[in-house]
Amino acid sequence: MSPRQMLWILALLLLLLAGWQFLRALWLGRASAPQSGPASAAMADEAGGEGDDGDGFDYAPQPRPAVSAPLAPEPAAPAADVFRAELEVSHLRRELEAQQALIALQRTEIEALRAEAAGLRQQLEEAMLAQPSTSPEYSEALRFAEQGYTAEEIAARCGITVAEAGLVLSLARTGGTRP
The missing domain is CATH 1.10.10 (Arc Repressor Mutant, subunit A)
Structure with a gap:
């Protein structure tokens, strides 16, 4: 079997797979279309037949609102969660203070090093002038x-x-x- 024939067979298999997926999508769309109860009747009234041409295929299905239970107030966070959050915040504050102290120490060291470098630069200039x-x-x-x-x-x-x-x-x- 030549490589050309293998490519044709592979293309045919991919085409068959795409067709199968398309038919499955149509079948799943029809299986989920009929709904029973007052929610489906309200949906049909709201849609007014839009997007449905009567052949059973819905070209542009309307989004269906999710049926949800009435909103209940969220329960208050347990005291353990609040305590844990406060503990974490206090720990982060201590870390922040430690980092700020470290930054202040580094700034003073940098200033001292700058002053020392300026002194050494001046000594070097004086030594250059004093050379014979x-x-x-x-x-x-x-x-x-x-x-x-x-x-x-x-x-x-x-x-x-x-x-x-x-x-x-x-x-x-x-x-x-x-x-």
């Missing part, structure tokens, strides 16, 4: 140059080349290290 304008590698060489050492002596003591020591000496003579 020369490289730390050459600060010792610069001190030796200010004390009057020669380029060869500075190079030997600081471990730099003679050319670098000469540059440090020229900086010290011109006063280029001071802002």
